[in-house]
Amino acid sequence: MILRDQFQYALSNLRKTRLRTILTAAGVTIGIGAMTSMVSVGVGTQRNVMRAFNEENILTSVTVRPPARREDAGPDSLPVLDAAAIERMRVLPGARDAYPVLTVPGLLSIGETQQFLSLEGMPARVLGEQYERGRVKLLSGRLYEEGEKGGVVISTRAARRLLPEGAEPDTLVGRKVSFLTAQAPGSGGREGEAGGETRMLEGIELPPVLNALPLENLLQRLPLGLVEPVRLELTVLGIVDGAGTLTDFLGISLYVPVDVVEPLFASAFRSLESVLTGETGREGYPLAQVLTDDVMAVRSVQESVVEMGFRADSILDQLAEIRLGFIFMNTFLATIGGISLLVAAMMIINTLVMAVLERTREIGLLKAMGATDADVMRLFLSEAGLIGLMGGVGGLILGWIVAEVTNMIANYQFLKMGELRVDLVAFPPWLIMGGLAFALIVSLAAGFYPSRRAARVDPVVALRYF
Amino acid sequence: MPEAAVQCSNLKRHFTRAGYTVRAVDGITLEVQAGELFGVVGTSGSGKTTLLNLIGGLDTPTAGYLDVMGQSLELLDSRELALYRRSTVGTIFQAFHLLLARTALENVELPLLLQNVAPKERKGLAMDALEQVGLQARADHRPSELSGGEQQRVAIARALAKNPRLLLADEPTGNIDSRTSREILDLLQGLNRDRGLTVILVSHDEEGVGRIADCIVRLEDGRVVGEGGA
Numbered sequence: 001m002i003l004r005d006q007f008q009y010a011l012s013n014l015r016k017t018r019l020r021t022i023l024t025a026a027g028v029t030i031g032i033g034a035m036t037s038m039v040s041v042g043v044g045t046q047r048n049v050m051r052a053f054n055e056e057n058i059l060t061s062v063t064v065r066p067p068a069r070r071e072d073a074g075p076d077s078l079p080v081l082d083a084a085a086i087e088r089m090r091v092l093p094g095a096r097d098a099y100p101v102l103t104v105p106g107l108l109s110i111g112e113t114q115q116f117l118s119l120e121g122m123p124a125r126v127l128g129e130q131y132e133r134g135r136v137k138l139l140s141g142r143l144y145e146e147g148e149k150g151g152v153v154i155s156t157r158a159a160r161r162l163l164p165e166g167a168e169p170d171t172l173v174g175r176k177v178s179f180l181t182a183q184a185p186g187s188g189g190r191e192g193e194a195g196g197e198t199r200m201l202e203g204i205e206l207p208p209v210l211n212a213l214p215l216e217n218l219l220q221r222l223p224l225g226l227v228e229p230v231r232l233e234l235t236v237l238g239i240v241d242g243a244g245t246l247t248d249f250l251g252i253s254l255y256v257p258v259d260v261v262e263p264l265f266a267s268a269f270r271s272l273e274s275v276l277t278g279e280t281g282r283e284g285y286p287l288a289q290v291l292t293d294d295v296m297a298v299r300s301v302q303e304s305v306v307e308m309g310f311r312a313d314s315i316l317d318q319l320a321e322i323r324l325g326f327i328f329m330n331t332f333l334a335t336i337g338g339i340s341l342l343v344a345a346m347m348i349i350n351t352l353v354m355a356v357l358e359r360t361r362e363i364g365l366l367k368a369m370g371a372t373d374a375d376v377m378r379l380f381l382s383e384a385g386l387i388g389l390m391g392g393v394g395g396l397i398l399g400w401i402v403a404e405v406t407n408m409i410a411n412y413q414f415l416k417m418g419e420l421r422v423d424l425v426a427f428p429p430w431l432i433m434g435g436l437a438f439a440l441i442v443s444l445a446a447g448f449y450p451s452r453r454a455a456r457v458d459p460v461v462a463l464r465y466f
Numbered sequence: 467m468p469e470a471a472v473q474c475s476n477l478k479r480h481f482t483r484a485g486y487t488v489r490a491v492d493g494i495t496l497e498v499q500a501g502e503l504f505g506v507v508g509t510s511g512s513g514k515t516t517l518l519n520l521i522g523g524l525d526t527p528t529a530g531y532l533d534v535m536g537q538s539l540e541l542l543d544s545r546e547l548a549l550y551r552r553s554t555v556g557t558i559f560q561a562f563h564l565l566l567a568r569t570a571l572e573n574v575e576l577p578l579l580l581q582n583v584a585p586k587e588r589k590g591l592a593m594d595a596l597e598q599v600g601l602q603a604r605a606d607h608r609p610s611e612l613s614g615g616e617q618q619r620v621a622i623a624r625a626l627a628k629n630p631r632l633l634l635a636d637e638p639t640g641n642i643d644s645r646t647s648r649e650i651l652d653l654l655q656g657l658n659r660d661r662g663l664t665v666i667l668v669s670h671d672e673e674g675v676g677r678i679a680d681c682i683v684r685l686e687d688g689r690v691v692g693e694g695g696a
Contacts, residue, residue: 366580
């Protein structure tokens with residue numbers, strides 16, 4: 001039987017049992033729909049992360065950390081990740097820039113609004129270069145210049161957190177903001193700026209800085225007397241989009257020149273542990289970033305930094321792992337969706353086994369007229385394949401609808417929280433083709449047993465007793 | 467001297483059911499000449515249908531020799547037997563075995579589908595076959611809209627559509643009234659005479675078969691117990 005006749009014959013048989021065919025195909029639709037919608041979210045996430053890597057210098061950067069401390073080596077034998085070391089890295093072959101990565105968390109106040117945010121040190125030249133390359137979009141105001149102090153550039157996301165709902169971020173430009181952080185005692189903190197009378201908590205006198213904060217505030221939970229407040233008064237210079245850094249994937253930081261944040265950082269605590277031990281960042285930077293000319297230079301720069309005695313990582317090391325992670329995540333999501341496809345496969349088996357029983361006489365007749373076992377098997381496999389195709393197409397439509405609705409709901413929440421709109425889902429051609437192919441393969445696999453059963457029908461028995 | 471269309475020698479088909487052996491065909495030897503209308507008569511359970519199934523390639527003999535149109539059927543595997551049924555034999559059944567959801571034309575087209583005949587040619591051949599049995603006007607009718615005699619005519623058209631060299635008719639008048647039976651038997655006789663088609667007709671209606679057959683064998687318990695010309 002030629003292929004076209006075979007499909008027409010199969011289609012006419014499916015039409016005869018329309019409701020059963022629709023219900024069975026609906027099972028495949030739900031299975032493929034669940035699978036593709038879940039995978040589309042996984043693929044969308046992967047795409048967003050990889051896009052962030054590409055847009056934010058991450059592919060062309062080497063992350064540098066101080067050497068690991070060894071028990072047998074004295075502290076003097078280890079190189080210090082300081083300004084001189086970073087300058088040496090800046091002139092390495094293949095490197096185009098190097099700067100310390102300095103992040104100081106604190107409380108940002110503007111009017112009545114207070115938010116915990118981080119102050120990111122970013123050289124004016126790096127911010128300017130990102131702007132020129134289109135990786136940073138200046139939405140309002142301007143960027144700070146080399147040597148300029150007292151100004152801060154705020155990301156849109158951070159701005160939205162500071163503003164009432166519905167207010168435009170550019171209304172922040174030119175306004176004064178206050179950044180409050182803590183440092184070790186005796187580091188020159190400006191005590192009392194938070195003002196007010198002394199307050200007591202469980203019989204212990206609170207430092208003046210804590211008077212400015214609500215009692216449930218995190219700072220109040222730090223061991224009392226171990227911190228001193230530092231306050232910076234800054235003017236908002238500009239609002240930017242897309243200036244995420246190594247330590248700020250979400251792009252919710254405030255950006256200031258490195259020399260503004262450096263004095264704060266030198267005496268700032270980096271963890272609760274550092275508060276208890278009194279250790280601050282006085283002995284060099286904990287992190288630096290070397291930017292390379294291109295991806296090809298990353299490996300050689302990384303090796304040179306290691307030769308200098310520091311630890312160096314690049315995204316190249318993790319890229320394979322990240323990709324593997326996404327493959328695992330997508331497979332996991334597809335497997336969850338695939339469970340419903342398994343149920344659909346059972347429905348196909350059931351439908352076709354019923355069809356074989358109902359059509360035993362027809363099978364016997366076809367064989368009496370000269371159909372081979374393979375002909376009969378192909379006929380039933382065609383029916384299974386058609387159910388799979390119909391269900392697959394329906395599943396792709398359903399999956400797309402579910403994914404888009406999920407995207408809309410999520411983005412509605414994001415916008416309510418002051419975040420930017422993100423396309424969470426992706427339907428690349430391979431997902432569409434893969435979804436269809438998978439529906440077809442599962443249906444054919446499910447149709448194999450009933451088809452073989454049909455092929456084995458004895459025509460003599462079929463024509464005599466059915 | 468006419469050529470033999472079917473030759474069988476000491477043909478046996480035994481079944482074992484629950485330890486009991488049924489000798490459905492038990493050593494039949496016969497010869498059907500090409501262009502002959504050959505009748506096989508006998509009571510129910512005498513082995514007529516089993517013999518027809520063996521000649522039609524639907525069943526395989528337990529022992530013996532069976533040659534149809536120059537092919538030794540006992541040597542063919544299941545695929546070769548299917549191809550033999552497709553190309554050589556047309557079969558008519560007592561219960562018609564028409565597909566109820568398909569029209570008369572579609573039913574007649576079925577064997578041509580298996581022969582990979584192109585759709586346009588297939589329709590033409592099917593219509594020709596329906597015309598031969600006088601049902602071209604009922605081509606678009608479903609079996610449920612046809613009488614028993616008309617359904618059997620459609621079944622005959624289906625068997626004829628692929629232009630078989632051998633027509634096997636298994637109790638073709640078993641489910642229809644006597645007047646229609648006569649018409650069906652006349653139709654088979656006409657096909658035999660006009661087209662020179664070899665027909666093997668199995669029936670318990672010895673009188674009806676005797677009226678049209680060139681040669682008759684009588685079966686009993688799987689054996690030939692009598693034979694003779696009409």
